[in-house]
Amino acid sequence: MTVPALDIQNLVKRFGGLPATRHVSMRVEAGERRLILGPNGAGKTTLFNQITGDLSPTSGSIRLFGREVTRLPPSRRAHLGIARTYQIVTLFQQDTLEHNVMLALLGLSRRRYDMFRPLASVPQMREKARRALGQVGLDQLGQRKVSDLSYGEKRRLEIALALAQEPKLLLLDEPMAGLSTEERTTVRNLIASIPRSTTLVMIEHDMDSALSLVDKVTLLHYGQVLVEGDREAVVAAPQTREVYLGL
């Protein structure tokens, strides 16, 4: 049996008395693409935040490629191969696109503690940054400031930052939220082009765009796993129709 990319056991998170994650267990195999569905307030982002270490779970365990990470800080998890994007764009607004990607590259580089050499002199950093921008079709805008970008371009830069780190597990939190139909297609193709060596877990409301990208679906409702399985099975399940499609 292969080691799963992500193995969550009986995860519980309470905010005061309010349970946001209720005994969630899920397994994502290496190379799999998983969609997490659920209405607003179902605890999808809270689950993500526990996987990345931004939030500490009340109880339960999280294993990443067989390694226990439940109490590791976010920065250590990044070094184990996790990368994420944010639902609300979280970028370095006053810096250039290239600089944004360089910060992502530095995160996993030993050079990040280099204090006396100019950043510009770090070998290959700039080429790698350009390549990552090229992956999301932003290579022409490398010298522009993030604050000058359109919303859709910012969304793509979010993904570029994560991809630049060549993660083993990539968490995408609503990568298509707020995008036009055209931009959606761009981002959709972009996600489809991510190699299978990267395990993908994605939160997305737009089922039309997202479903075709994934193998399996997990439906969360009030912090619990309601249905889980192959995408056709989950879409057909009566619970899905009830809580998610409102039928």
Add this chain to the structure above:
Amino acid sequence: MTRLLMTLAVAALIALPAYAGEFYINLASQILIAAVVAMSLNLLVGYGGLTSLGHAAFVGFSAYVYAWLTTKLGIGNGVASVSALAATTALACAFGLVALRATGLSFLMITLAFSQILWGLAYRWVSVTNGDNGLSGITRLAPFGTSLDSAAGFYWATLGVSFIAFLAIAAFANSPFGATLRGVRDEPRRMAALGHNVHLIRWITFVYSGFWAAVAGLLYVNYNKYIHPSALSIANSAEALLGVIAGGSGTLGGPIAGAALITILKNYASAYIERWNMLLGFVFLAIVLIVPEGIVPGLQRLVARRGDRKK
């Protein structure tokens, strides 16, 4: 063009004792010392987004260690200097661990509390500090047997040290580490998710900043040949912070301009009016209204705008 201007400015600074009187040479030394204090504080305030109101603690502590070792224990000036730097850096290591548990206003309050503790100690621990009388009879360092007792000699030494401090701080700010520090200032959560150890980055900066404040403290005590608890006072911390903000925090030149402005105001205005702080208040108000980002970036913006209009 800029390179030519820079060379001219450096030449003018080196040649200053040739055309300026002793009063101005000493004023220039004071400005340089204040500039090193402001530059080191700027690492925290400008690049790290950590507003400290206790920076005088490191300046004063380093000065006191030097004064105490040389006057009370009779230790040589050279050994005392190295010890002062080492002790202050160690102090910054410990302070940083506690102060950096918080950010924002809480961080400001903790740094303020720390400096007030040292200030209180300096007043009360009379056997070591002579309390309110201060420590006097301090002699200046004589590097390689060169006496620094003349105004010009001390000025040149201070200019050299300040220049090294500037280069070291500029290199730090432009390095990969400096980039991560600014990243942590703007988006700490994202930086952590990208694999950066936010806490460690802040702590290293805190210690580095403390080290350069200690260097400034050595210059300070060597210049005055006297140290009083007021060196550790909140007024001194606030002056340094005001210099950073007035000049332009997060820029390399800003703190120097701010430190110069405050030192000059203090020296000139206090000769005419007793409440020079009030004048400083008005000047600060004018800066906030006209160039809210600080003198150096503000002037750059105004010049750029004029250039645009000409086109």
